[in-house]
Amino acid sequence: NAGVTQTPKFQVLKTGQSMTLQCAQDMNHEYMSWYRQDPGMGLRLIHYSVGAGITDQGEVPNGYNVSRSTTEDFPLRLLSAAPSQTSVYFCASRGQLNQPQHFGDGTRLSIL
Amino acid sequence: KQEVTQIPAALSVPEGENLVLNCSFTDSAIYNLQWFRQDPGKGLTSLLLIQSSQREQTSGRLNASLDKSSGRSTLYIAASQPGDSATYLCAVQGGSEKLVFGKGMKLTVNP
Numbered sequence: 001n002a003g004v005t006q007t008p009k010f011q012v013l014k015t016g017q018s019m020t021l022q023c024a025q026d027m028n029h030e031y032m033s034w035y036r037q038d039p040g041m042g043l044r045l046i047h048y049s050v051g052a053g054i055t056d057q058g059e060v061p062n063g064y065n066v067s068r069s070t071t072e073d074f075p076l077r078l079l080s081a082a083p084s085q086t087s088v089y090f091c092a093s094r095g096q097l098n099q100p101q102h103f104g105d106g107t108r109l110s111i112l
Numbered sequence: 113k114q115e116v117t118q119i120p121a122a123l124s125v126p127e128g129e130n131l132v133l134n135c136s137f138t139d140s141a142i143y144n145l146q147w148f149r150q151d152p153g154k155g156l157t158s159l160l161l162i163q164s165s166q167r168e169q170t171s172g173r174l175n176a177s178l179d180k181s182s183g184r185s186t187l188y189i190a191a192s193q194p195g196d197s198a199t200y201l202c203a204v205q206g207g208s209e210k211l212v213f214g215k216g217m218k219l220t221v222n223p
Binding site for chain 1: 146157158161163203209211213214215
């Protein structure tokens with residue numbers, strides 16, 4: 001079982017560049033979300049989706065865009081990268097309420 | 113605003129000890145509480161999920177309890193092993209899709 005797959009695993013960008021972090025799940029989960037993990041801050045929700053075509057903002061959405069055209073995929077776009085977006089990004093998915101979240105292995109992103 | 117606290121931030125123990133990891137949260141209006149394990153450079157692995165109507169869940173050497181009224185959960189690890197070394201995080205799910213995480217507790221089990 002592949003579970004939640006994130007690509008790339010590592011990325012270095014220059015300030016002002018844009019990029020897309022990919023996330024795909026093969027469990028037919030309706031709920032998908034993006035978190036960032038920073039030292040001393042824990043994990044914080046960026047954006048989430050409750051199904052294809054439906055997205056909403058989390059706790060720290062500024063500077064990020066998402067879309068959900070299929071059940072399987074939930075890409076995260078950085079519009080104009082800033083050093084403050086240096087972080088580890090995790091994608092997660094789950095089935096119904098009270099089912100556990102499944103996390104990908106993360107994308108480690110550095111903005112210079 | 114929901115806040116989740118895990119104390120201490122780190123713990124180092126000899127192999128074989130029984131461990132209790134603590135998690136506290138400020139708002140008792142939750143759907144569930146989850147315990148995760150994170151190994152260095154890896155994602156989070158769900159260990160146990162306790163629904164708000166439940167008191168505890170067990171999986172192998174792990175047992176998690178939930179006291180929603182007092183805003184506390186504990187994760188009990190029996191007969192700890194070096195392979196249990198990792199960071200353990202608890203998270204609560206309230207009325208939205210958002211999981212609120214504690215900052216985690218780094219566990220080191222020494223052979």
